[in-house]
Amino acid sequence: MERREVTILDTGERYPCAGGRHILGAMASLGRKGIPSGCHGGGCGVCKVRIVSGECSTLAMCRSHVSVDEQAQGYVLACRAFPQTDVSLEVVGGMRKAMLKHGANASTQRKKYGFV
Numbered sequence: 001m002e003r004r005e006v007t008i009l010d011t012g013e014r015y016p017c018a019g020g021r022h023i024l025g026a027m028a029s030l031g032r033k034g035i036p037s038g039c040h041g042g043g044c045g046v047c048k049v050r051i052v053s054g055e056c057s058t059l060a061m062c063r064s065h066v067s068v069d070e071q072a073q074g075y076v077l078a079c080r081a082f083p084q085t086d087v088s089l090e091v092v093g094g095m096r097k098a099m100l101k102h103g104a105n106a107s108t109q110r111k112k113y114g115f116v
């Protein structure tokens with residue numbers, strides 16, 4: 001089974017994502033927290049990210065969370081997205097600030113964003 005590498009640009013986290021797993025599930029299975037996590041079923045929208053590089057296939061996404069235009073620009077729900085190549089992404093959902101403040105790699109974020 002092929003594995004793709006996922007990079008969360010906001011935190012610098014990298015993790016493997018095996019074929020058949022969505023981006024959020026692979027992250028959660030490793031105990032990582034760089035992407036805000038909610039329902040894991042496409043219903044809440046908190047896991048919204050933008051794919052900056054790489055390719056993903058997706059399951060149907062609720063248009064109240066990701067519009068057709070947004071999807072064309074690379075926005076996806078991490079719990080509905082399956083990497084087809086290595087991917088880099090940025091977190092864009094409503095909980096982005098909380099993730100940056102309390103995420104799994106807070107010390108890196110402090111350096112990156114100048115927090116003390």
Ligand code: FES
Pocket residue numbers: 024036037038039040041042043044045046047048077078079080
């Ligand atoms: S975790 Fe709820 S939409 Fe992805």
